[in-house]
Amino acid sequence: MENIQCIFCNISSGQIVIEENGYTGRKCPNCGLIYISPRPTFPEILNLYDHDQAHISAESHISGGFVKRLYGKHNLRIIKKFIKHGSMLEIGAGGGYFLDEAKKEGFDVYGIEFNGIQADFIRVKLGIPCEESPLDVSLFDGKKFDIIYHCDVISHFYDPISEFQKINDMLKQNGIVIFETGNFGDVKEEYYRFVAKFQYPDHLFFFSENNLKELLKLTGFEFVEIYRYSLLPQLMINKMLKKVINVVKFKAKTKKIDKDSRVLSYNIYNSNIRRFSFKQSIKNAYNYFFYLIRYKIGYVMPKKGRLQTVIVIARKGK
Ligand SMILES: [Zn+2]
Numbered sequence: 001m002e003n004i005q006c007i008f009c010n011i012s013s014g015q016i017v018i019e020e021n022g023y024t025g026r027k028c029p030n031c032g033l034i035y036i037s038p039r040p041t042f043p044e045i046l047n048l049y050d051h052d053q054a055h056i057s058a059e060s061h062i063s064g065g066f067v068k069r070l071y072g073k074h075n076l077r078i079i080k081k082f083i084k085h086g087s088m089l090e091i092g093a094g095g096g097y098f099l100d101e102a103k104k105e106g107f108d109v110y111g112i113e114f115n116g117i118q119a120d121f122i123r124v125k126l127g128i129p130c131e132e133s134p135l136d137v138s139l140f141d142g143k144k145f146d147i148i149y150h151c152d153v154i155s156h157f158y159d160p161i162s163e164f165q166k167i168n169d170m171l172k173q174n175g176i177v178i179f180e181t182g183n184f185g186d187v188k189e190e191y192y193r194f195v196a197k198f199q200y201p202d203h204l205f206f207f208s209e210n211n212l213k214e215l216l217k218l219t220g221f222e223f224v225e226i227y228r229y230s231l232l233p234q235l236m237i238n239k240m241l242k243k244v245i246n247v248v249k250f251k252a253k254t255k256k257i258d259k260d261s262r263v264l265s266y267n268i269y270n271s272n273i274r275r276f277s278f279k280q281s282i283k284n285a286y287n288y289f290f291y292l293i294r295y296k297i298g299y300v301m302p303k304k305g306r307l308q309t310v311i312v313i314a315r316k317g318k
Contacts, residue, residue, distance in 0.1 A: 001038035007161055007205070008033060008214055017189065023200040031214070032185040034206040042158050045201075046134075049114035054202050058117035061095040067287040071151075072098035074295055076105060078227060078311055079147065079178055086146030089170065091135060092153035096122035103128065107147070110140055135166045144172045151180040155203040164219035171316045177221060180311045183228075185211050188305040194235040195307070212312055221314035229298035231307040234290055 005012050006028035017034060018025030025034045040048075048054050061068075075098070085106055090099050093111030095118055103109045111130040113119040122130040131139050148167050157163045167177050185208030198206075207215070209226065216223050294309070 001040060001044075004035060004037045004039050006031060006033050006035060007159075008211065008218075012037075017192075018198050018200070020198050020200040025198065025200070025206070027185075031211060032208040033211050034185055036200060036204045039158075039204060040201050045156075045158055045204075046114065048202065054115070058115050058121075061115070061118050062121055064095065065097050066284050067291070068095055068097035069101055070288065070291050072101045074291070075149075075151065075178070075180060075311060076102055078313075079149070080105070082176055082178075082224070082313055083147060087143070088147040088149060089140075089145045091148065091150040091167075092156065093122055093128075093130060094118060096126045096128055096130070098149070098151065099128050100126050110143070110145070112139070135163055135170070137166065137169050139170075143170075144175070145170055146172055146175050148175070148177045149179065152182075154179055154181045154207065155205055158204065160205055160215055161218055164215055164221070168220045168316055173316065173318070175316045176224070176313060177216075177316075178311065178313045180309060181212070182206065182231075183209055183308045183310050185209075186305065187307050191232070191305070191307055194232065194239065196239075209310065212310075216312075216314045220317050222317045224313040224315050226313075227299075227311040228303050228308050229295055229310070230301035230303045231294065231298060231309055233297050233301060234293045235307065237293060238290075 003012075009028055009030040011028065011030060013026040013028050013035075015027045015029060016024045017027045023036055024038075026037050027034045079102075087108040087110070088099070088102055089110045089112065090102075091112050093099055093113040096111060096113075099109040099111050099122070109128055111119075111122050111128055112133070112135060113122060113130055114132060114134075116132060119130045119132045122128050129140065133139060148171055154160060164177075171177065184206035212226075213223050298309075
């Protein structure tokens with residue numbers, strides 16, 4: 001563990017706004033960035049994913065194909081407004097479903113995934129090149145990409161400025177970075193109660209919109225566009241449903257599995273395909289309902305100072 005300062009302002013904040021699992025999140029009084037401090041060291045973080053100790057297990061990444069494809073297709077439609085074809089790298093590829101959908105759309109796809117079970121699944125089952133190493137220009141034989149994408153990954157970056165510099169280095173001239181994340185640095189404290197888990201210590205930084213723009217500017221990007229979706233309707237309905245019907249629990253299992261049990265994950269995947277059961281249909285309908293709430297209803301709801309998910313597009317500058 002190491003004490004850190006705001007990565008933009010280099011000042012230490014005494015304003016603790018999150019306390020979870022023995023970790024503290026501090027809000028920078030100058031720029032609003034919320035950062036974990038003390039922060040686990042880089043080897044400690046890698047260990048988290050390598051041993052499948054992260055909040056979202058390999059099992060739920062792999063078995064969640066329906067919903068991952070649904071969300072992935074939404075973001076692909078946005079990507080295609082800016083670039084219609086080319087090579088695409090996803091950082092933190094999860095179960096690989098977004099890349100698989102992008103491949104169907106004709107993109108030349110590659111993934112980075114720290115979790116060995118998931119990386120193996122992406123390579124073997126989906127036939128997509130996938131590295132398990134941290135971001136580096138030497139990956140994939142030094143290949144440069146037209147698009148680099150990540151979803152709900154930026155908060156996991158150990159050093160976001162250095163990661164975005166690497167993303168810039170790995171892009172072709174005029175290439176684009178597109179990513180989805182929360183706007184937690186902008187959220188008023190009265191809305192914090194809607195967040196069930198901050199997922200400490202998986203998450204290390206929570207950004208405001210200005211933080212994201214600053215990060216892009218510092219690392220050689222030109223900001224292009226931002227799409228905002230309110231998460232409040234989704235979170236409120238979720239909270240209500242949990243109270244009313246405790247029986248309906250479609251939450252991903254937090255069961256821990258080690259590297260040797262990759263066979264188990266495959267079996268879950270295979271049985272999901274074979275048995276498209278009634279229960280599975282209900283689960284898919286439920287997920288589709290939440291997808292509509294998130295991206296359709298959330299798009300038109302009031303957003304200022306409230307919880308959002310945002311999709312940011314930026315271009316590699318000259
Ligand atoms: Zn700051």
